[in-house]
Amino acid sequence: MTRLPGLDTLRAIAIAWVMLFHSYLIGGLGENFGVLEQAGWMGVDLFFVLSGFLIGSQVFASLRDRGSLDFGAFYTRRAFRILPAFLVVLGLYLVWPAWREAPQMQPEWQFLTFTFNLLYNDGERRAFSHAWSLCVEEHFYLVFPFLAVWLARWMTPRRFAMACAVIVLGGMGLRAWLWLAFYQPSIGSNEPAYLRYLYYPTYARLDGLVAGVALAACAVFRPDWMSRFRGRAGAGLVASACLLAACIALFDGHRLEFWPIVVGYPLVALAMAGFVAMAGGGTWLARLRVPGAGWLAGASYSLYLSHKGAFMLTEAALGGRLDNHPWLRFLAHVAVVLAVGAALYYLVERPFLRWRERRSATLRAPPVIQGASAGD
Incomplete structure (x- = not known):
């Protein structure tokens, strides 16, 4: 199976960026990297675009x-x-308090039913x-296949573009209303309204998935359209980088302010979509091999x-050592x-993936994404 290392590179960047964002738990890298760390949440949006592209393509x-x-x-x-x-890590959170980044967690049934992001209500x-x-990903997996089969009966390029536009514009309008109705009145209180209403819920975070599906x-x-777009790889990458910046x-x-929340998420998704389009085949980025990126x-x-x-666990083991x-x-x-992560991957995730390939029916990826890890 031919791999597309460019998609591996993007996935590696996404996970590294997200982990850097969460390094605030241990003090991060320091003030000189503040902007890079604080923008690390955008790595999740890159994951969403990749998922939409990989699953949508299949x-x-x-x-x-x-x-x-x-x-x-x-x-x-x-x-x-x-x-x-997921079940192994959830078990660790439930039975091993030292593993947790906070003393308490939402009820376990919310994690088992993948409804945590819709019901989170206690900071x-x-x-x-x-x-x-x-x-969010699980909701996408659950709904998208049925929606795709239903839409395929009457969909045309124009109707598809209109449907995507309606979802994106509708999301912007919904976030505007949620910000005014729920977040603004709670400013200064302890209620986690931003996370509950604007950042976690699936209905507020569809932009990246829609971009990937598109x-x-x-x-x-329309592979000819994609080929023409990829034929301008240099300009496309520059435009995506400028938009991301x-x-x-x-x-x-300004992450909690009105306009970034309303219009910012679609812009982030568009920037990430540019990178994914170029890494998905037919460009130098798709062939670029970065040492270690495939494993990450x-x-x-x-x-x-x-x-x-x-x-x-590391923080507890180190105590105050190495603070200087x-x-x-x-x-x-x-x-x-x-x-x-390697232990979880080699002892749990990878054996089940291999067992899946031996025992279950398969849904093969098309050539445009063949070999893209973690999305198949």
């Missing part, structure tokens, strides 16, 4: 080639991909809070699930994060 390719979708195969693959490592119960993005539709049904500036120090991409899910717990050597202290945390 589903659309099946509809194009066979006119149908094997729902059993699709959901079997998703279950084997998501559940084993003191924030352990395993990064599971919110996994909830790229997938173009790659599968503008988004970082927009949110820097493959283990990104395990790293994402376990990195906060690894931070906490911040870089050594940070590297010690990174080493433990990689070790814990």
